[in-house]
Amino acid sequence: MRVEMFTFLIAGAIVLGGALGVVLLRNPVHNALSLVATLFGVAVLFVIQEAYFLAAIQVIVYAGAIVILFLFVIMFLGVDRIEATERDPLPAQRVVGVVAGLGILVLSIVILLAGGGEPTGQRSATAPLSDQAPDIDRLGKVLFTDYVFAFEVTAVLLTVAVVGAVVLSRRPKGDPIDLDEFPDGPAVAHLSLFVDPDDEGPADDTADAESADAESADADDVEVTS
Amino acid sequence: MFALELVLTESWYLVLAAMLFSIGAAGLMIRRNLLVMFMCVELMLNAVNLSFVAFARGLDDVGGQAVVFFVLVVAAAEVVVGLGIIVAIMRRRQGSTADDISLMRG
Secondary structure, three states: HHHHHHHHHHHHHHHHHHHHHHHHOOOHHHHHHHHHHHEEEEEEEHHHOOOHHHHHHHHHHHHHHHHHHHHHHHHHHHHHHOOOOOOOOOOHHHHHHHHHHHHHHHHHHHHHOOOOOOOOOOOOOEOOOOOOOOOHHHHHHHOOOOHHHHHHHHHHHHHHHHHHHHHHHOOOOOOOOOOOHOOOHHHHHHHOOOOOOOOHHHHHHHHHHHHHHHHHHHHHHHHHOO | HHHHHOOHHHHHHHHHHHHHHHHHHHHHHHHOEEHHHHHHHHHHHHHHHHHHHHHHHHHOOOHHHHHHHHHHHHHHHHHHHHHHHHHHHHHOOOOOHHHHHHHHHO
């Protein structure tokens, strides 16, 4: 128990420090690396709680795939160079965010302590965790029996996600759309994101009409959209 | 050391998960960069995962760990589609803050 406590304190410090780094650091690359620290700390906490398979999955899927995806998008888009935190149209939102976060924290801890700090529920009769079988055996057995419907739905979800990612990241064949050409028609501009690029008849007419309007409305067309 | 006398119960994990969740929620409201907002969502999902594993151990039930498995899958799918949307937006418009795409509210 003594070792567990020390490990918990160190991993918890890593988790919270990484989480604060995600929220507070300015550079998105540093945010992503702080996220790795948090995810690794959570994996260590899984190991303390004897969820070895989940700890491995946590490192492989989260740190190995998701954060790499984040970093790839950051590098791909060059977002790390664009940081306009000083231009904040809603300055009160930071205060509200901090207050709401503290409120969530206080509420959840109060509820936790009011409940005695222990989970109130039936102990499992069919799938006990303290069985002698290895962690992954028990998890696999319960996944393919009790949770088999959720497992199938997960397969559908992954397929939908793959198809959606391909559709979203497919580069349309037409010219890129400059949204500043649409002074008062952001809805029209966004509709064209989903218009088939081969179907160029009405979309071009709209663009010409809107850009003619933009010239008559002088240079404050950007303000109209905001 | 003072820590040696304390016993590590589920409450420790649940309090840590609550702290992690509130940091993620506050970050989601504070930050404007879409990618960082996504990372804050990941923090909140991890907090929930942590509490699920703590409950699984406390109630001696593998079901809690199975739920964590599904949450991982949902998080992966969410990140893939969300980053696809961000890339699609950024191709057409520079700047990746949530304010830049506020015109999508219709």
